[in-house]
Amino acid sequence: MRRDTFLKSIAALAAAGSLPLPAHSAATLKMMIPANPGGGWDTTGRSLGKALTEAKAADAVQYENKGGAAGILGLAQFANASKGDPNALLMMGAVMLGGIITGKPPVQLSQCTPIARLTSEYNVFVVPADSPLKTMKDVVDLLKKDPAAVKWGGGSRGSTEHISACMLARQVGVDPKKVNYVAFRGGGEAVAAILGGNVTVGGSGYSEFAEHIVSGKMRPIAVTSQKRLPGIAVPTMKEQGYDVVLGNWRGVYGAPGITPAQRAELTSLVLAAIKTKAWTDAVAKNAWTPAVQTGKDFDDFVEYEFSSLRAIMYLSGMV
Template structure:
């Protein structure tokens, strides 16, 4: 076969997705972010995209934000539009599992392909600076008096901050089904509601609130970690007598119907990306803990997390 004919054939195969990504110089990837701009998934997806380019395995990454229903709307769009597409990625995490458990959407993660867990992060609860409440004890005391008067702001129903709020209520002897939880489609919306005093207390990853905490616009009153986070002077819920520990993690999936070779190529790309300077800077900047786990091991982890979160949510009166 003539060289020019061979190259044309290879280009046609690559364009059609028939070649594994490892055989291509660099991929043109598209990233589904199943949340509105400004939140943890958005930050994670864009940081991963930058790291993939920094590592030289992606020539370009396009982003599509589709918020709602704890990521179920974005998941549905991703599943329906990308079957067999070896260049399609979707950010997801613990929040999506909780949303699927509570919302029971018509699509599930089993219709997509697990690639890797990327990071782990704990939630921090904050109050607006002008709030008459000053501590988590103040919040719990108010919760005991009138559960509905405490408006909890955070991610979609079933998110880790929603589950944490229900667990806090249960620890305080309050019926968790009576908490007044206000879900938001993205971190930007939740932040605006907290700063505007439209919710009593807000919860999310520390990185989303960091600038506002450091500027004094928000007061951090508790984190859901087992021990205090390094470099962050915020008391844990446990040390305040509230036995609640729950972590958040984020990962990435591929489309359904891709080949084992395409899956391996994508995993290899992600592993390379996590070794890049851009990814190291993102971890440092956002206070994320690296928690890389890939392939079958990650798939088993997701199954285990589904069972664990469901048990917690049943015990907390959420389902």
Template sequence: MRRDQFLKSLAVFAAAGTAAPWALAAPTLKMMIPANPAGGWDTTGRALGKAMMEARLADAVQYENKGGAAGAIGLAQFVNSAKGDPNALLMMGAVMVGGLITGKSPVQLQQCTPIARLTSEYNVFVVPAASPLRTMKDVVDQLKKDPGSVKWGGGSRGSTEHIAAAMLARTVGVDPKKVNYVAFRGGGEAVAAILGGNVTVGGSGYSEFAEHIAAGKMRAIGVTSQKRLPGIAVPTMKEQGYDVVLGNWRGLYGAPGLSAEQRAALTDLVVKTTKHKSWQEALDKNGWTAAVLAGKDFEDFVDYEFTSLRAIMYLSGML
């Protein structure tokens, strides 16, 4: 294209209030996943990134896994390396909130920029297929008899499955401080420990255990939802007589120091992604419940979660 033709083309697009086609470039996003591969955050983050690219809202998505301390290690790296970057995202959720309450992280989530909540999910408790404990009542009976003999496996200390185990102990008259909880850095490690019989009971979102339950390698014995999950034949803790109702959720934060315009653009990108068929397919495949919440509403929700989980953990003897 000759220079005069190029300039005329620019003038046409400018007059129309649109950008020239060759000027439209989707960003390359960088996503910090503060957990090891194969867990809930990893699965969620990569599914969202895939949907972003298929929706042509991102040219590429680069992932970095940094597990440990309920996401606090990845959070610290994100805070220190991504400041002011409008194309950086951090996966997070209820597990990180719980971990920050119990831990002593030098950085706080409030240093970053709230973007959106994505999904909600409840914890399911499972036992290895060969376990002599067939039901949650069997687990509770063993817990009452010898609390230390029941090894609970799941995410980092302060995760929703850890809180749920402490809630159950308190509900059945066992000192929550005697709960023998084994924390893992990622869902893959927890699954291996359960399948290997190295823990008595495992806890996590249903999606992390679904294929193993379907294959008969794990037996689901309770879910922390208020009502049974659609299409999943697992009794709730509550219907079994244990007042343990606790939800898990996952969301995204942006880098520290974003302007209002940068935050709005990143939020818009994420919300648009959640409407794409690729993301809807991921929800169905993993049994996630869509729970999109953005802007000030999401910021207020996270503040409430810190207050609510802190109260639950205190009552459960974890603080």
């Protein structure tokens, strides 16, 4: 049987829900994580990889980290090196969309193949434990007095924590262009800067700061969710009087040029993985919100997110 005919048969069986998991198995999947080790993309990618092997959707997963430029460097490498490879995956999400909007790179996400949105995570803003700033109001008061005095640390320019800081500035009457934002290539660098007192306020997903919040080395002062996160005693920006609600979602794409049948097969592998205990444990541990989308729903969501983020970033003076 020809390979393309076989893959079409696989896709049809997967859609019907009648394909046993071992038949899905790829010997090795290759995953590009477009960020340095230790951050949210890295945690999500490696958690997904563990779940893929637990689901027997892959015998092994090979990881490659390529940080920088809001994931654009990793995107470019992935798009150029994996054309037509049905066993290649790319971690991506809202941060990458923001980077594309601000950076206008020659390689576009649309060259790759959408597979699935996985999770949504809201930004938590923290200060070092010994900071004289105890609340977000303290930060805002300093921001109004001297915008340059508040150094915001987080992911790449255009990340959701960067956008949130600019949204906050605009709401309290500070020119968003005066936000003193320090971009880091990965979560590990940002954590070190916060703990070392090299930035005033740090922002990222709760999962990146959880260890240091629990140990008392960081003090969380706000979260960008609509309501407080379950089990986490951090006040929202909104309840403190600042209408800043913004989620950071993460997903996965396939290589450029794969066939519809290969896309369907990769989608079925990912859907099998997120049913495993390994994945559900990771979701609970990292305070992720499940936000699974595939197919046309995911295509439409990404298109909407590009438009929405572009509008927010324009109003915040970032574009």
